[in-house]
Every structure is written in structure tokens, then in C-alpha cells.
Amino acid sequence: MVDPANTTLGRMLLDEISPVVMVLRTPLVEESCRKNGLSFIEMLSPFCNFNNIDVPVRTASDQPYRLRKFRLRLFYASEIRQPNIEVAKERLKQVITHAGEKDLPELSSDPPQIETVLATSELEFLPSWFQYFNKELVGAASFAEHEAFDHPVACLLAVSSKDEDPVNKFVDLFNMNQLPSLLNDGAMDSKIPKHFLLVHDNQDGLSEKATRILTEMRSTFGVNDCRLICINSSADGFGEHQENPWASYKNSPSHNQQQGCFLNVDDIDELRNAMQDLSSKHIIPNMELKIRMLNQQVSATRKGFKNQIKNLWWRKGKEDGPDNPNGPTYTFSSIETQIRVLGDHAFMLRDYELALSNYRLISTDYKLDKAWKHYAGVQEMMGLSYFMLDQSRKDAEYCMENAFSTYLKIGSSGLQNATRCGLWWAEMLKARDQYKDAAGVYFRISGEEPLHSAVMLEQASYCYLFSSPPMLRKYGFHLVLSGDLYKKCDQIKHAIRTYRGALSVFNGTAWNHIRDHVHFHIGKWYAFLGISDEAIKHMLEVLACGHQSKTTQELFLRDFFQVVQKTGKTFELSRLQLPMINISSFRVVFEDHRTYASSSAASVRENLWWSLEEDVVPSLSVMKTNWLDQPKILPKKYRESNVCVAGEAIKVNVGFRNPLQIPISISSVSLICEHYVSSDEKESDASSSIIDHRNDEESNKLSVSRDFSVDTSLFNLSEIEITLEGGETTAVQLTVTPKIEGTLKIVGVRWKLSGLVVGLCNFESDMIRKKVAKGKRKSKKSMKDNLKFLVIKSLPRLEGVIHHLPRTVYAGDLRRLTLELRNPSETSVKNLKMKVNNPRFLNAADQDVMNMEFPACLEKQANSTRSSVQVETSKSSSSIFQFPENAAISGEKAFMWPLWFRAAAPGSISLYITIYYEVEDLSAVIRYRTLRMHYNLEVLPSLEVSFKISPCPSRLQEFLVRMDVVNKTNSESFQVHQLSSVGDEWEIALLEPIDAIPLEFLMAGQVLSCFFKLKNCRARLTAENEICSTSKKADVRLGNGHMGGFFDISSSPLIMFHHYERLHEEMLDQEHQKTVDFILISQTRSDSNPEWPNSIKVFSHHTCHCSIASRSPIWWLMESPRTVKHDFSTTFCEINLSMTVHNSSEDDISVSINTIDSTTTINSVSSPAPVSGNEVGWHDLSHLTDIKVTSDVLGARVAKSLSPESVSPFIWSGASSTRFELKSLSSAEIPLQICVFTPGTYDLSNYSLHWNLLSSSDKRDNLNESQPSSGTCKGYPYYITVLQKD
Amino acid sequence: MGSTACFVMVSKNDIPIYEAEVGIVPKKEDAAHQHQFILHAALDIVQDLAWTTSAMFLKAIDRFNDLVVSVYVTAVLCASFFQEVHELYIKTLLNPLYLPGSRITSSHFDTKVRALARKYL
Incomplete structure (x- = not known):
């Protein structure tokens, strides 16, 4: 433990609890001093501080000790009164405001890191004005009537040599009724030793007159009590001092005049000697004397057992009297005050033992008298005495606490004292490293006055910071509390300062309400001060506050916009969190040799396309074998980087999410791109000389769209506007279309929020986890590479669409669709091939089908050739459709081709169609391209057909067929049209005439069962010698025959789809005698479809491999x-x-x-x-x-x-x-x-x-x-x- | 307990993993951040105390004006409230999809905690 006197509190006590000297002076004295820019007291005060006065002191005990440090406090008589509370408040406010102004330059800098804060020492970190502020607070409680250390121990009377009749002036000064009321009304002892000072201004002439007056004074007042000091000896007014002794005593240098400029070294020495003599030869001996005298008196009346009993009895008796709310008043002559004076004098002369014993003595008296203020004051002094004696910490703390709470108890009159007591108490705890407790004390000091509370809370927060271990959260919390109070008192700069301190704790905290509160308020205050950069920086932090209530969100956003609007500038903010970019939905779609007909096609996984295109696209090995034939193979860099074609857009899907509950509008959403004309190789060549390289880079970086003047000759950017509702997530597609060859780099995305703020998002830095649409091949590459594209010369690009492909369709629906291909470029393409992933559903038709009437063309033609069947099946088996050679298309003319579509099976079906084509331009880097189309459709169940075949018992080679048809739809009704058996060898007939089938339409949910006779013609051929070879009856009419003829099941597309159905059933082409295939054809009249009213839809239902075999052979x-x-x-x-x-x-x-x-x-x-x-x-x-x-x-x-x-x-x-x-x-x-x-x-x-x-x-x-x-x-x-x- | 209460679960590194305002009185706008401040600051005390006591439930360790902070330290009122929430929390931890230390977003957890709060506080 350090010496208590050397602690902060020790030094404070030395300053505050020291003998008071009352100063009385004539106006002329003051005038002479003013020449130096100082008042009389100010001039003297530097010399009232003695660091080594070295005076022997002997108080009550016989053992003398030497006093080292000593200080006198000088007050004019007019100042010896209790300070006006309002005036004191005003002064404190000024101190704070002044301190705030000084801090301003630091405010724009970043808040300090908490590590550095912890590393700095307490003294460095604490604002220096705290001490001054605390001193002012303590001063506000001075000259209280219940304390004695503010009682003047001596009186200094100063008269100028210019005064007329100086000796009389001395008498007048003390006798005039201007003495402080405290002295007059008896609260203080007015019989104090006087000291007479004659001030001579050397500018007014020689000192002979002064010397003469001094002699006169000495004869009047006594030799020892009179002294002459000469000032203003330096005539020129430029008296320079090695060190300005007044610097630390004048707190507000209001004028430029050099302080003490007329005082030369002799003057200063004289002043110093005068004060030293005053202290050591007069004041200290007088105090010693008084202590000894009072001690004797107190011993006589109060010490000893007898006196104690007497006192106790006497006090008890007084209890009957009426209770004075302020307790009894004591004059200086009362024994209580005498004891108190004795204690205070002993305290001031560092005899703490003596002081303590007297305080203890008087403490019980005051308590019995219910003189609470006096009691608290004594308790306070007891605590301080314990502290200075460095014994019994517990007692010290107890006394301080007791004093503090007692002061608070007596109400407003004790408030100043309570504050002072609290400050001392806190300092006491700090001196003993009990920072946490000190913080609690500061917290308790903060009362109703918001400004004081703010300062106290701030001091409390520093206590938490310096406690061990540091209590950072408490530190932050109390700083915020204090900041709020500063704000309440319009001390915005202080508020910002405290919040900045809190930020170093709360930065990056997960406690979102705390973070929002701190950032939002500090941002608002910065904006108030006009520091908009900082304001926006902090406001940005709170914008994406999804956890806040809607009103709070609105408030944040509105205030943010207000700040931005006030600046009148358009800010570009890379950390704008509104809206948030959804990283997981980030996708880049670009087209090299792969092109996509729709965005849904682009989102299909790459390996799906790969498996589909495997045998359509020339394989890599093929390309390798004839590399000699190829004039240009892809250079290495082409294979390594993404390739895109000039004039074709690169699409970037970016997901935006609005974290708020309120809608936000975003405009001018576009990509940020950079375009380099030269290739990478050229750049690396240029790196041989750094300067060259840099120039190169600069010249290459022709257009950076960061500035608004985008050079549209290099690339085009799409711009869109969206409004995001609360909590909405939207994916937008942004495109960049490079126009000339070179390298294109997608840097990021920019957008404008509410037309006020521009937000930037840099993909490279902001998205480490990337997701680019392209396949696994590229996944090992970095994001940087993925966003870099090699732009190659423009190529023809086919656009394709399948018209009228239904979204939902009933199973079995057979349609003719049209594939339309367009090639907008001039260069033609050739060698078109098409492959469909699911030929059960979609197939290419013959071109002449285009011109035929649809349902009619399916019907049996009179001259139908049976040979076509074989052709069809063989062609379709290869599943790649080769368009005719002459189908090279170019220009605006659309190329149409019919397709057959049949909804083969119910369920969700994805159709992938890839169309391969080659570029005729031989100089192109990419020789072929593929157009990928993707369609999703929903196939609903319609008719469910099942067959049961059993041998006819009465006939050989004849079978009874029972067909059950169930309409599984909800509303659609079907008309069964025809049942056909597939193949040559079967003949089918109804068991009974058509009329017996009782329905026109099969309504929803209805069941139809029909019975047929099935004959095996082949058997009969052998058995009955080819009787009926011509009369083929493979078809049976089921409806009422209102519509045309039979549909030809032996020609395309029915036979083709049938083939795929058989394939699907995995029995392959095994011609098995024991199975038979049926095709049921039904129709529906779709009146509901507005597009083709009254059109007929044809449904074919294929049932394959119906077994005719029984178990028995x-x-x-x-x-x-x-x-x-x-x-x-x-x-x-x-x-x-x-x-x-x-x-x-x-x-x-x-x-x-x-x-x-x-x-x-x-x-x-x-x-x-x-x-x-x-x-x-x-x-x-x-x-x-x-x-x-x-x-x-x-x-x-x-x-x-x-x-x-x-x-x-x-x-x-x-x-x-x-x-x-x-x-x-x-x-x-x-x-x-x-x-x-x-x-x-x-x-x-x-x-x-x-x-x-x-x-x-x-x-x-x-x-x-x-x-x-x-x-x-x-x-x-x-x-x-x-x-x-x- | 007072008319208003705030319940926060904090994981290591000061990350609040669950928050609920369980007061009865309609809260003021600034109550949310005030509660957070108080509870956050109380963690300093908890940090101190957690080493000195073996008790899991620390009653009224800190106070700010009329708000009292009680803490239940699980491997760190009503102690029963904290105990039951602790059980809930363990159930949440058992969920393989929950990343320990991250924010608890389960609505089931939320309703359970609020029900417990109604029951005990």
C-alpha cells in the first residue's frame, strides 16, 4: 500500500482540508495586482503551497514531528460563505462544455480498440477535466456551518502604500461590517490572529514612504505581525519567468497578457518568503497553540468516566425539547464545536490520531442530539482519518457509507455534501483498488441533476474498465447511460465521446438491440454535428434490423434518409445492407457452345445435359484425333477460362432479400463490369517493366462502370427496378452483353436505394462461398476465375421454341406440336440434330405432317403402306433425329418442324431437348453449339385401361377379352373410339353389337367394361388354309361411329409411340406369341379450351404384353x-x-x-x-x-x-x-x-x-x-x- | 418479479442464443434495448461469481434501478423456471440440426418458454 498521502485522495485532502486564511485588502492593492493580470489572491496562491516546509509541530502529545507538505487556502472575506448552488451549477456546466469543445477533433477518428484501451494507464485515459470538475463539486460544499476546517485560522490584511492613512485603513478593514456573516453570527470564531501586509507598487515611486508606513504599522500592530512587500519592480512589463508559477492556478486564461509580467525575480522571492513566514511563523504555531488549548479544555470537560456519565445524562435530558429539523445549532463557543475544531485542526496538522479520537467523541454527541448533518460530517472525517492512518479499511468504509447515506437522508441541504463525501469515498476505494465498489459509489452519487449524473456515470464506467479483471460490459453500459444523460443536457459531443467508448466494447456484438441502439444514436448525433460521413457509417450498421419492430425499422430508415438527404450528395456504400444479397441464389449463366432456350433450361444440372448430348456432340476424343484437320483448336486459355460470345448476354441471377418489414424500393440495379481489350497473355508480357505494366493496365481498363459514364461501346448492362415488400426475397436477372472481343470481368452489383443511396456489392470479396451454374469441371476454380470471361467473336445462335406445348395434360393425349427455330445472325448453321430425353413423350414427325389436318391425318388412309412401319420404328430406335441436310437456316426466316407429342404416363415430366448445330463459318473458335430446351409438364391420369384375357373354352385359338376402362379424371369426359390390337396375327371383334354399349361418353369416375373376342389369325391361317388373310380386323369401333374412320395404328405416330411403350415395358422386340398389345383410342371434345373451341383431342392408351397364356399348355x-x-x-x-x-x-x-x-x-x-x-x-x-x-x-x-x-x-x-x-x-x-x-x-x-x-x-x-x-x-x-x- | 421481465439465454462468447420479453405490461419502445443492456452488463458480475460459487442459480446478482437480474448458470425467481428452461435447452441441443452456440429459432421452444414464464413468473 502506498502512503495514503500520496494517493489521489491524499492529495485531494491536502488541497481541500487545509487552513483557510481570510484576506482583506483595499481596492488599491487589487489595482496594483491587476497590472499583472492577477488578483491579489491569485498572485499569492502559488506561494501558499509548500512541498517541504519542514516545520516541527507538537500537538497534544509531547512528541514533536515535522510537517513537510503544507498548504494555505486564501479567500477574500466576501467568499467566506456558502456558495450559491445555481452559480455553482452554471460553472460546472461551463467546465463540461469547455471540455467538450476540446474533444471535437478526435470525434471523427475510429473508436479505439478495447485492447488498446486496456493497455493505457488510468491517468492517461481519464479525461483531465474530471479532476477539475470534481474539485468544483467539492468546492460547492465548502463553508458549511457544521464543519470547522473551512473556518479561517488567520486573517491577512493588505493595504497599499498609496492608501491614505494606511494604518487606519488596516483598522477599518477588520472593523467594517463587511466581515462574513458566518463570522458575525457566531458560527465561526472571529477572534483570529491578524497579519498586516503593506503592498508597495514600485511603479509608483520609491519605497521610502512604504518603509515609513511599515515602521508606523509595527509600532501600532506589533513587530511580528507586519510586513512590507514590493511588487511591480520590472518596469518594462516583459518580465519573463523560467516557469510560470501561475499557470496551474489560472484555469481560464481569458486575456493574452503575460501573467505576472511586472514581477521580477526579487518580487517573486519576496512573495514566497512572505508566505513562508506567514505559514511557519504564524499560522502553524497558532494552530498548535489552539490545539493544545482546546485539548486541555476538552480533556477537562469530556474525558474521563465521570464526564462521560455526566454528558450522557445531560444529553438525555435535552431530548425532551422540541425537535429542530436541522438539529440543534451550535456556536463556535459550544463544546461540540470546540471538539470539532480541535479535530479539524489536528487533521490539518496531520495528527490523525488526535483528530480521530475527537471525532469519535463528538460523533456520539451529535447522534444523540439528532444533529444529522453534523453527525454525517464527523463520520466523513472519521473515515478520512482512518484512511490517512491506513488502518481498518472496514471502519473507513463504514464511516463513509454512513456519512453518505446520512447526508442523503437529510434531503436537499445535504446534497452537495453527499456528492463531496461520495467523491472522497470513491477515491478512497480506488486508492485501495476496489474499483468495482468505487463504480457503485459513483453510480450512487449520480442524483437528479442530469449533467452531474452523466459525469458521475462516466467516472463509474472508467472504474469498471480499470477494475481487475476489467468489467467491459459494465463499462459499456455505464458509458451508454452517461451518454444518454449528456444528450439530455445537450452535451452532444460528450455524448458521442461516451458512445464511441462504448462502441469499442459493443462492436460486433451479437446483442442486436444494444448494437442498434448505440449505432443509431451515435449516427444521429454525428449527423446533428454535421459529420455526415461518420453518421452514415454508423447508421448503416442498423439498417438491416429485421429483429426490430416495424415502427423502429421505419424510424431507422427515415432518419437514415434524412441524414443522406441533408448532405445532398449521392453516397456509394459498399456496406449497404438493404437489401441483402442472397449468396446462395447467386448464379452466373453464360453461353459458350451451350446455349439455352429458356432460363429454366439453364438451371438444369449440367451433367443431365451431358448425358443427353453424349452421342450428339462430337466427343473430346474425336476432336483430338482429327486435330490436324482442324485449322484452329481451342487454345489453352480458351479451355481454362469461361468463354462467352460477343453480343450474347451473360446472365447473373442475384437474389435480393429485404430484411425489414417495410417495403423498400430499389432502382438502377445493374452489374459492375470491367472490360479489357487485351488478353491475359499480353498483360503478363507487359509486366516486365512495372511502370509499363501499370500504364498498360490503366489504358486497358477503358471502361469501369463505377463512374456513371459507361462506355457503351464495350458492353451493355441491363438495369432494373424492383420493390421489395417486407421480408420478401426476389431473384433478379441482370445481364451484361459484351460487344467486342477481349476479357470481361464481372466485379459486382450496384443498386440505388430509394433513389438516394447507391449500394455496391463486390462479388469477389463478399462472396467467398460461390456458386456458379457451370458444372463440376469448374468447381475447383476460384470465384475470381469464374467471373472472368473471354469474349470471342460473335457466332450464330439458334433460338428455339416449341409452340403450344401444354403445361398440364391428360395422360394419353396425342398432339402435334411445332418446333420453331430461328437464327437471327447472317451466318448459317448446318447439320442440325435433335435429341429428346424421353421419346415416349416427344418425337420428331415427318415434315409433311405440318400441312395436314391434325386428327384426320391419323386416320387410316385408303392407300396406307405397311412398309412405313418398319422405317419408322427403325428410325426412332436411334433416338437422335437428324434434320434433313437442306435445313441450314439463316436470316430472319423461321424454320418450322412438326413434333409428335403424347402424354405417355401420368406424373410430373421434365422434357429435355437438345438441338445440335454446326457453324458454317470455319474461322470460328467454336465449331458447334447446342441449343438446350427444357419444359416441365404435368400429366394427369385420364383413362385407366386394363385387359383380362382368357382362352375361350368353346373355341380353339380364341380368347375372350375383358376390357375395363376407368375414367380417373375429375371432370373430363371421354368418348372411347376404337380398340385396336397391334400386330398382324390378331383379329378382334366385339362380343355383341355396338348398340349394346350403353354410353356415348365416359363421364368422370365412370367405369366401362367391354368384352371382345380375340382370334389368333396366324393359328387360323395354318389351320384353315389362309381364308381370311385379306379381311384384317385388328380394329374395333366402340363409339357410335359419328366420327370418321379408324385411326391407323400401324403408321406414325401411333406405331412409333407404341414402340416406345413396348420399350418402356422392357420386353424389347421379342415377338412373343403369348402376348398381345392393345391400343385404345378415345376422344374428347374440349369445349373448355378457349384456344381451339370444339377441337377434338385424341388420346391413345397403349397396353402392351397382355398375356394370353393360361397355365396349362x-x-x-x-x-x-x-x-x-x-x-x-x-x-x-x-x-x-x-x-x-x-x-x-x-x-x-x-x-x-x-x-x-x-x-x-x-x-x-x-x-x-x-x-x-x-x-x-x-x-x-x-x-x-x-x-x-x-x-x-x-x-x-x-x-x-x-x-x-x-x-x-x-x-x-x-x-x-x-x-x-x-x-x-x-x-x-x-x-x-x-x-x-x-x-x-x-x-x-x-x-x-x-x-x-x-x-x-x-x-x-x-x-x-x-x-x-x-x-x-x-x-x-x-x-x-x-x-x-x- | 416485476411486471415486466426479459429472459435471455447466452452461449459462450456472449452470443445471445435466445431472447424473450415475457412481461405482462405492454413494453415501451426502448425496453428491449434497455433490458439487453442490463442483462449484458450483468454478465460481468456472472463472470466473477461463477468462479466463486458452485450454485447454478444465482438470485438477484445485479440490479439496475428496480430491475433485478437473476442468473442460472448451466454447466451454467424461480429456480424451477430456469430448471425447466434448462431441460428445454438440452432438448434443443440434442437436435442434430442445431448448431451449438447459434441462435435458437425454434418456435416450439419459444412457445414453451413463454408458457413457462406465464406459469412461474
């Missing part, structure tokens, strides 16, 4: 007369039957027919098991169920109908088992016979066929393992009616 057929008449009276009836068995499998099989002579009554057939189904047009129900060869149902029925008693009405005659072999795909006829005994109707189903494959097992395994190698089939119901012959 054998088919058989019973043949016999159905009705037999026989005369049973003669004999039983023998009926011959023949069974034709056909082997439909590809293997040889062996078949055995087993007849079962069991019971089947006539009646048993009368109740066939009811089969579910209300299907229209279906009659042969039991057949359907019987076809299920493995039928459990049938077996059960047979079993049930068995009755053991009954005798079989017929028996199978002949062998009960017949076995034979059948070659593959062959038939055999087996004769059978039954014997019938009574007339009736008989069901001949009680037989079964057993088959097994004969082929070698390994072959079978290879073919189809799923097929069983043997099986048993139950007989079909077959009815014979036998009648009694008449």
Missing part, C-alpha cells in the same frame, strides 16, 4: 351333337364324342384323359355357383369360372354333389384312361363315347386331363422355370340333352 374342345333323340325302350343310347386337344406350348407333352364314372345328377347342374359380377354383356358366366383350371371351387362343387346311393345316369364307355403324345403346337382328335340310360340333360364334366412335359428337363429349366412340368385339368361342363324318341 393344353386346350381341348368337346364336339358332339348337342341334342340326341333316342328310343330308350329298345336300348341305351351310345353317343360318340370327339375331343380335340391342342398343345399350345413349345414343348412336346403327353396327355392322358381320365374319365370318372361317378355321379352327376341332372339336377346337380341346375344350381351353378353364383359368380359375382353385374357386368353388362356377359352371359357365359360359368365358362369364365370353369376356365380356372386349378379351380378349387369346381372341385368342391363336384364333391358336394356326390351322393353315394345314386346311380350314374351315364357312363363313359371305352377306355377309362387314354394316353397320347402331342407335338408342340399341334392338335389331336380323340374319340370318346358315353352311354346314356335315360333321357335327360347331362353334364359331361366328370373327366380330367393330365399332362406332363416330355422335353428334357435341362432345356426346360433354361426356358422358364416358373412353368410347372405337369398338371391336371378338370373337364369343362359340357351339356348333352338326350330326348326320348317318339
